[in-house]
Amino acid sequence: MERVRPVPSRRPGRATAPRRADDLRAGAAPRRRGRSVVIGLAAAGLLLATGCDSVSGIPVDDPATGAADTDMSIPPAATATAVAPAPALPPVPADAPPVGEVPGVPEAAPALQRFAADVRAGGLATLQEACWTIPPRTTQTMYADPDAVLDALAQPGTATDGTITWTDGVTSVTAERDQVASGYACGRVFPAGVEPAHDDADARHTVRRYLARLVGQPLHPDDQEAEYPLVCAANPATWDPQGSGAPEPAPLANNPGILTGTTGFTDQLIGSQQLTPGYMSVTAPVTNASGVTQDRTFVLADGDNGYCIGEISD
Template sequence: MKNSAASPRRTRVVRTALPLIATLALVGACDSAVGLPSEQSGATSNTPEATTSTTTPTTASATTTTPPPIPPGPPVGEVPGNPDAAMALRPFVGDLTGGGIGVVTARCWTVPPTDIPTMYVDPAAILAAVAAPGVDGQYAVTWTGPTATVSVKRSEIASGYACPTVYPTGTAPVFDAADAVYTVDRYLGRLAGIPVNPSDVEETNPLVCDARQTWDALGTGVPTVPPLVENPNILPGITSFDPDSVFVTGQNGIYTQVNADIIDAAGVYQNRTFVLAIGGEGYCIGDIA
């Protein structure tokens, strides 16, 4: 999604059959210029038989506007009320059709690497979808085609290079085990000083759940602020972690549990449990046990 390529650190993402459905809610003006004719009255002579002279009314010239130039590459439909969305998706579409999977894999580091070959496997279906006007929803912008729907999160649009989620038209996007594992992998990479990309920071690419009182992983019936929001330093300073140890270990309703092996600043090995839920940007981390 960003301008710089992903770091050479290889991430192994373990997929399990734990789909979690997240629905994304969906969400002109015209100008006119009016030219007014001007009139000029004639003068009357001082002869007994006065004659009246008339002048031909003149009409103000119509205002002409020059449409903006059409960007190069495959067409991407504009989104009413959100011009940045199409602008951010065009570079991705151009790279996918001009460079292929290898190019977008290097740039779409917010997407699990194992998802890219299957999600972007049909460029023709993606082009058919994005050629239509997009719809601005609550959490994302979507373009819907005959066979594929293309959805772009707001953080992707803000980056200027939008890596979309693509799923069959008529279904909802699925956030599965690969997404949960990759979220934890990115989070630990940041703490250990080896992010998947230098631009992967919390301010622009949130991985922690927001501060609303919606967290109830234990099923108490009394939602609270996610513990990781109240105490962002739950994890001690870590120096490294084992990417091969990051995997999904359980699911309880809308919550998914991911375990990982880390080494803290004192050189002590720990196995930590991360609890995730679905937020506006996909999976988010709400607690670390």
């Protein structure tokens, strides 16, 4: 199997500011987002009882630690299967909770009203299925207080640099504008005044999605690279996980076939740790076509729209 060069150890005192994943993501095609009514992996029966959320029965992830996940497992001999297209969105419910208008973005309120209706209904499984780009346990934490989410959404929203925010001074809810354009947008919830950020659970979930695609079992029918880029772009050459001050093109973009032939991965053993500011290292046991399983290291860059994978090594 072809290899990229291993990532060298961090150089003390040479960390740089985080790179924008918006600039690093390969492919400029807009991402279409929509509400899911089925999780591909769950439908394929690939979950282990010991790694499932007892409420929803779908994978979980712990956003508070960098320890190995205990989410799910894909059998070593998993094979590609056809994935049904996502259904069309239903109309906004007539009794949907109010969502504040956003100047210049008239489609924002209806998109968040669909989400708000699910929040009010209190169905965690529905929210986890709809918000499949977010780690399931993260949704469990963020949406634990539906009233707080709905109170924030009822306030007027503001739009800046691809993100829309609603806040009541206590709780803030943010949504990406490309999600809004799809008609259903999952809000991320933070205390008011706290800068929205992605964490290690988001990094592990990015790797999980990437590997699930490779074995033919994407978490959602729409989860394809053309619509939801997970690979950092080679250009502009801003890849510098060691903080060396000498950025280069993200290696994976120029070697996308490094894991060709992958047949499975052990999701319970996905782990992560901070590498340098703006970069995360994620490890996962990956099984190749010969049935050999070995740990692979993924290096990811953080940005406004989440993590992208820029390098994979042994």
